[in-house]
Amino acid sequence: MTTKPKSKLFNICAPIALIILLVIVWQIACTAFDISFHVLPKPAEVGRALLENFPRTIFPDMMASVKVMLAGYCIAIPLGFAIAAFSSQFNLAVKSIMPVLIILMLTPMATLVPIFKLFLGVDPTLKIIIVVLQCTPVIAVNSLSGFIYVPQAKKDLMRALGCRKWESFFRVTVPGAMPQIFTGLKLGCILCTIAAMSADISVGQGGLGYRIQVASSLSATDLAYAAIVIAAILGVVLYMAVSLVETRVITWK
Amino acid sequence: MPEIYRLTGLRKSFANKNERIQILNGIDLSIEEKEFVCIMGNSGCGKSTLIKIMEGILPGDEGSILFDGATPGSQVSKEMQRKFGIVFQSDNLLEWLSVYKNVELPLRVFGKKNKNENRKKVMDALTLVGLQDYSDCLPRELSGGMRQRTSIARALVSDPAMLMLDQPFGALDAITRKALNAELLRIWHTTQKTCVMITNNENEALLLGGRVLVMSNPPAKIIHEINVPLTYEERISGIALNPAYLKLRAELASIVRSLGNTLQS
Numbered sequence: 001m002t003t004k005p006k007s008k009l010f011n012i013c014a015p016i017a018l019i020i021l022l023v024i025v026w027q028i029a030c031t032a033f034d035i036s037f038h039v040l041p042k043p044a045e046v047g048r049a050l051l052e053n054f055p056r057t058i059f060p061d062m063m064a065s066v067k068v069m070l071a072g073y074c075i076a077i078p079l080g081f082a083i084a085a086f087s088s089q090f091n092l093a094v095k096s097i098m099p100v101l102i103i104l105m106l107t108p109m110a111t112l113v114p115i116f117k118l119f120l121g122v123d124p125t126l127k128i129i130i131v132v133l134q135c136t137p138v139i140a141v142n143s144l145s146g147f148i149y150v151p152q153a154k155k156d157l158m159r160a161l162g163c164r165k166w167e168s169f170f171r172v173t174v175p176g177a178m179p180q181i182f183t184g185l186k187l188g189c190i191l192c193t194i195a196a197m198s199a200d201i202s203v204g205q206g207g208l209g210y211r212i213q214v215a216s217s218l219s220a221t222d223l224a225y226a227a228i229v230i231a232a233i234l235g236v237v238l239y240m241a242v243s244l245v246e247t248r249v250i251t252w253k
Numbered sequence: 254m255p256e257i258y259r260l261t262g263l264r265k266s267f268a269n270k271n272e273r274i275q276i277l278n279g280i281d282l283s284i285e286e287k288e289f290v291c292i293m294g295n296s297g298c299g300k301s302t303l304i305k306i307m308e309g310i311l312p313g314d315e316g317s318i319l320f321d322g323a324t325p326g327s328q329v330s331k332e333m334q335r336k337f338g339i340v341f342q343s344d345n346l347l348e349w350l351s352v353y354k355n356v357e358l359p360l361r362v363f364g365k366k367n368k369n370e371n372r373k374k375v376m377d378a379l380t381l382v383g384l385q386d387y388s389d390c391l392p393r394e395l396s397g398g399m400r401q402r403t404s405i406a407r408a409l410v411s412d413p414a415m416l417m418l419d420q421p422f423g424a425l426d427a428i429t430r431k432a433l434n435a436e437l438l439r440i441w442h443t444t445q446k447t448c449v450m451i452t453n454n455e456n457e458a459l460l461l462g463g464r465v466l467v468m469s470n471p472p473a474k475i476i477h478e479i480n481v482p483l484t485y486e487e488r489i490s491g492i493a494l495n496p497a498y499l500k501l502r503a504e505l506a507s508i509v510r511s512l513g514n515t516l517q518s
Contacts, residue, residue, distance in 0.1 A: 162362070
């Protein structure tokens with residue numbers, strides 16, 4: 001038991017050390033092989049571009065992306081959950097909806113942007129719609145596969161207690177499906193970051209994806225990389241936040 | 254003692270791919286209040302199906318049930334289900350709830366909201382099975398025997414009319430099983446509940462049961478009934494050397510042997 005705090009610290013330090021090592025290798029490689037700034041700027045240059053541009057461009061772009069990601073994700077969670085909860089109650093619904101959800105999950109939603117633009121123009125809600133469309137299926141599929149697998153013994157227990165359908169759903173099905181629900185939520189936040197970035201690129205109108213595109217077309221590769229770093233950090237923070245909630249919720253594993 | 258439960262002509266079949274298989278073929282049994290009845294049979298003979306129909310988890314095809322003065326036909330109603338305390342084959346605890354919350358579950362489902370009253374009932378049940386100090390533990394933190402004790406506490410917390418046990422100790426090691434059998438005997442003696450237990454173990458059946466019913470292979474009927482005229486004191490004090498017990502055990506063993514092991518190969 002006494003080794004636990006030490007191993008926790010180790011778990012945090014090990015990946016950070018690897019990242020620092022990679023950055024050093026990147027810096028040395030750029031100098032040693034004389035890599036052009038336009039192909040791959042040195043980490044120091046990226047860092048400088050990040051600091052210089054942060055207040056003026058990167059911060060507002062980051063906030064724009066954060067808004068799209070969070071709004072989309074927060075709509076996708078109850079939506080995916082509701083689709084899964086509703087269809088899990090009917091055998092026919094499970095059989096018919098599961099393949100459709102899987103197809104939707106695998107469709108890259110950014111490809112739909114040009115079509116959506118026809119209906120919606122470049123409305124800012126378009127980006128949120130893209131994120132919702134990309135995240136909802138994966139959350140629904142995973143929750144649904146958790147909901148439809150309830151061990152027979154647990155069903156017997158609920159029946160023996162004379163539970164109504166909805167009562168056994170909330171008392172047994174949902175808690176039992178928590179691990180799968182969180183798998184869906186975590187995959188959802190990965191897809192959410194990707195969807196938000198591709199929405200920025202295709203729709204424009206600000207956002208980190210848009211900044212990356214503009215900066216690289218102006219050959220400001222240091223700024224493009226700086227925006228990529230921030231986008232990656234956003235994704236990681238969201239993922240870690242969801243994982244933290246998971247460890248708080250699933251205490252019995 | 255007055256009769257509390259009677260089953261007449263219970264039949265049950267299951268549909269296989271292309272035929273119906275008759276599992277229970279006219280089961281008649283009668284259980285008196287405060288009695289401990291053990292039901293034995295080969296594996297696959299429909300013991301679990303029988304007890305599931307008796308507690309109302311499964312419907313029967315034909316037959317009538319008389320329970321607690323009412324006749325619910327071949328299926329037990331929801332109201333009546335709540336008069337059974339059920340101990341399942343696996344401990345069947347909800348792994349995300351603490352021991353306390355697991356035991357409290359029936360009270361919550363039955364809509365009992367009085368916190369102090371519930372607390373007293375839960376703690377009484379936990380004390381009865383000797384787990385009063387483990388109420389905050391999660392099921393995974395307990396041993397298999399302790400989990401099954403929790404399950405017994407959960408079955409007893411709502412003060413049921415009958416305690417139904419479906420091979421409750423089948424998954425436990427021999428030493429724990431022996432300890433829990435003694436524990437169950439004591440619980441039965443203190444609570445004076447009517448108990449029905451499915452088992453595949455002759456020693457267990459004779460230690461606990463006032464009567465042992467033996468089922469045939471499917472289509473199953475009850476083909477033997479053995480009375481076990483041992484007092485509680487005789488049962489708790491070295492039953493293994495009791496001549497009456499040894500005689501019954503030889504009798505029961507020969508019956509079980511005569512059934513053969515007819516598991517479909």
